[in-house]
Amino acid sequence: MPKAPKLAVWKFASCDGCQLTVLNLEDDLLALAGTVQIAHFLEASSAAVRGPYDVSLVEGSITTPHDAERIKEVRKASRMLITIGACATSGGIQALRNFRDVEEFTRIVYAKPEYIDTLEHSTAIADNVKVDFELRGCPIDKGQLVEVITAYLAGRKPTVRPHSVCVECKRRGTVCVMVARGEPCLGPVTQAGCGALCPSYARGCYGCFGPMESPNTASLSGRLIQLGVTRKNIARVFRTFNADAAAFREESDANDARA
Ligand code: SF4
Ligand code: SF4
Numbered sequence: 001m002p003k004a005p006k007l008a009v010w011k012f013a014s015c016d017g018c019q020l021t022v023l024n025l026e027d028d029l030l031a032l033a034g035t036v037q038i039a040h041f042l043e044a045s046s047a048a049v050r051g052p053y054d055v056s057l058v059e060g061s062i063t064t065p066h067d068a069e070r071i072k073e074v075r076k077a078s079r080m081l082i083t084i085g086a087c088a089t090s091g092g093i094q095a096l097r098n099f100r101d102v103e104e105f106t107r108i109v110y111a112k113p114e115y116i117d118t119l120e121h122s123t124a125i126a127d128n129v130k131v132d133f134e135l136r137g138c139p140i141d142k143g144q145l146v147e148v149i150t151a152y153l154a155g156r157k158p159t160v161r162p163h164s165v166c167v168e169c170k171r172r173g174t175v176c177v178m179v180a181r182g183e184p185c186l187g188p189v190t191q192a193g194c195g196a197l198c199p200s201y202a203r204g205c206y207g208c209f210g211p212m213e214s215p216n217t218a219s220l221s222g223r224l225i226q227l228g229v230t231r232k233n234i235a236r237v238f239r240t241f242n243a244d245a246a247a248f249r250e251e252s253d254a255n256d257a258r259a
Helices: 017-023 027-035 065-077 086-090 093-099 102-109 142-154 165-172 177-181 217-226 231-238 246-258
Strands: 006-011 037-041 053-059 078-084 133-135
Touching: 006 017, 006 065, 017 053, 017 078, 017 142, 027 142, 053 065, 053 086, 053 142, 065 078, 078 086, 078 142, 086 093, 086 133, 133 142, 217 231, 217 246, 231 246
Parallel strands: 006 037, 006 053, 053 078, 078 133
Antiparallel strands: none
């Protein structure tokens, strides 16, 4: 009988929310456990099996010299490496440090800053090692996660559409909050996957799934200005969970410079 493929889940700088999404797969997780060997998943079990691994899911960003070395070991031990969530795909909310002096933060936050060994920037996993697929979200969506894992186990490309949250609004029949209510919304530039959750509750999207493929952020900024949002605040809305994703960082910097 052929051996079951080995699945590993790794944590770097993160809140564990994306790993919890794996645990929350419920019935799908049981089905998955029947198909693969969950070989390394310390959030679920301290019993770990040595690599190599067929598929590694990596949560979190690289923020310390130790993690910068550890991710290379994970890469070496993994046939496919999939990053999950805003921390792993863009540096996460902790990438707000990238816009400031990290030493100033450590002096303010820690009583003994000399014990802190940290990098100047929080970076995405793909800035450190080769990544086979990036799954966005803060946290990730269960349905997209199941699709990505099953696709890689079956040796095919995952079907995760690169369109915006706006398309999800249209699909579910949600009235556009920006057109109908003048509500600022990052939906036009944000990767789909959440099912347009926030607009379905009559509020704007704040971009937790990060930039979609080829987003027109400059055009959206122009519309936000027409709605009365200041340049300073536009810079701030692009600097949240995915502040260091290139498209959001460039748009926040452009607005900050003109504020
Ligand atoms: S509510 Fe936001 S996400 Fe939905 S269609 Fe309007 S702009 Fe797009
Ligand atoms: S609508 Fe936007 S902010 Fe809300 S869950 Fe979806 S991607 Fe995140």
